[in-house]
Amino acid sequence: MIAGSTFASARPGAPGITQRTVLPTFNPNAPSCHAPAGLTKVLAYVQENDRDFLQGVDHGLAMAAKDRRLEYRRVLAENDVGKAIAQVQSFVAAKVGAMVATSPDPEAFSPSLKQAIWSGAFVGTIVPPPATLLLNAPQYRTGKVLTDAAIDHINTKFGGKAKVVLLTQDTMEFLAPRFAAMRDGLNAIPGVTIVADIAPKPVTKEGGFATMKTILLANPDVDVVLGADAVVLGALEALRAAGKDRPDQFLGGIDGEAEAVAEIKKGNSPYKASISLSSPVFGYAMGQFAADWLEGKSIPQAMDILPIALTTANLAQYEADLVDPASVYADPSRRDAYLKMYGNICYDSRDSYLNFPWSSEQK
Structure with missing residues (x-):
């Protein structure tokens, strides 16, 4: 939990962190907080389109949901931001506890994601804010x-x-x-x-x-x-x-x-x-952190997806990792080759969600 935050501080309308901020390294031993109240143990994925990269996210999320005993729901927005917004709004109305969402129009999509965050849900995004866990590649x-x-x-x-x-x-x-x-x-x-x-x-x-x-x-x-x-x-x-x-x-x-x-x-x-940018691996990690959030644990605010140049020397291991991202996540040395984690946030401190285009790079 972020220093100075309290359960009472989380409120609808909170703007999140809007100024560029350098996040510290994620502390996996940070204190836990309250679990979200009144939300379902559901992990939902609003998928922008069906390109392979996003299909890989689906694979990782589905595996993590199964491993953590969450119900998993996936909807395909077909590059229609209006459809994506409507899906997020329906999930908020249904009190879904965690969602990962992508859209072709981040600016138009942002208000619906904020509503999900204010509801207390875990919200994960890939590159654009807002999110309780934002992923970006350097x-x-x-x-x-x-x-x-x-x-x-x-x-x-x-x-x-x-x-x-x-x-x-x-x-x-x-x-x-x-x-x-x-x-x-x-x-x-x-x-x-x-x-x-x-x-x-x-x-x-x-x-x-x-x-x-x-x-x-x-x-x-x-x-x-x-x-x-x-x-x-x-x-x-x-x-x-x-x-x-x-x-x-x-x-x-x-x-x-x-x-x-x-x-x-x-x-x-x-x-x-x-x-x-191995999407099944980071999808699995997002699913794990969504489950942690629903249990009241502290999770990263942001993750770097580390770029790997594929060669004939590493293709076999890479393809094995795509199929079984759970084994990558369970092995810190292998996981660290794909992901780097920053900041801490939990349900009580969700006012500190990222609402700016975060990157670990200064350039």
Whole structure:
């Protein structure tokens, strides 16, 4: 529990922490507090869409709910923020004790999540606030890990010259640092030309396909494509449909999605790298902390999802971890390779929920 907080301090309308704040390392031995009163032992997941990354969250949450004997409910919002808001509101009305939620419009989604927090529920989000447990990747570092791999390929295979496409998510400010890292790295290479820098809508395989198809009309010969796995996989389909895919190309994504990993395993695919943010592992951790919250325990306010560059050397272990995130969570050394935890919060101190775009990075 945060120093100075009391049971009486939690109240509807509390704005949470709105100013950028550096959180200390999570203290797993922090004192417990009251368990939420009048809420059900239910863990609900409002899932933005069915891309693999978010399906992985579902897998982890479902396993944690089963292990902790929580009822688990999942609803698919299908990229419809109105539907997502309505689902959260229905869960609040039903006195659901814990929920994890994602949406394509964080600003519009925020008020409904605050209502859930004020009800006393555990609320977990992935990147945008507000949340009692907010997950974020060190976004600049994530983008840099991918960009460094691409630059090495450009220098090795293309003699330092390449035409690059960036499929961004700059419309979501919380993810902008990963694309800033890409631009910083690529703009430092004189022979690199960024021929397109665009945010597909929606951020799905279909969105990536449609965007890349348009890009190829003006730039038929592309050497490098970077972005989230979902959209880069769509770009790969567009390249193949146009007969413009080559084994020496470098397509690289972020999220470690199963289809991207399968492409990397082929060896002769243009898809060369995926930066893993293992969603089943952090989904399982979120589910465990949701259960802890409902028991009145202190949990982290925030977690870093640490980026891992997938290689042939670590793919086997990584895939085993995806299937069995419980064993990762139970092993501190393995868990610490994926997650880093910050701050403390519990039901009594829920006024201290994060209501700003938290990141462990200063950049």
